[in-house]
Amino acid sequence: MEVIIYGKDNCTDCNKSKLLCQMQSIEFQYLSVGQDISVEELQAKVGQPVRSLPQTFIKRNGTLDYVGSYEALRRTLRETTAMC
Known part of the structure; x- marks a missing residue:
């Protein structure tokens, strides 16, 4: 599993999302909006207007799933680790 974080x-x-991944020893990529990716490109990936950061995705088993905000990432990771 790998987390992809788009932020500033x-x-x-955004920093809390990175720290959460580090604390749980989860691999992650951090891409800076405005430097590594444009807002328009991020909106195309998300499929809707981006109104806040971070925007996160989880890649597992070859599938990329949209998660959303820091709170959504925290909930998703908690549910994922509870299943293991």
């Missing part, structure tokens, strides 16, 4: 460096929830 000065974003508290």
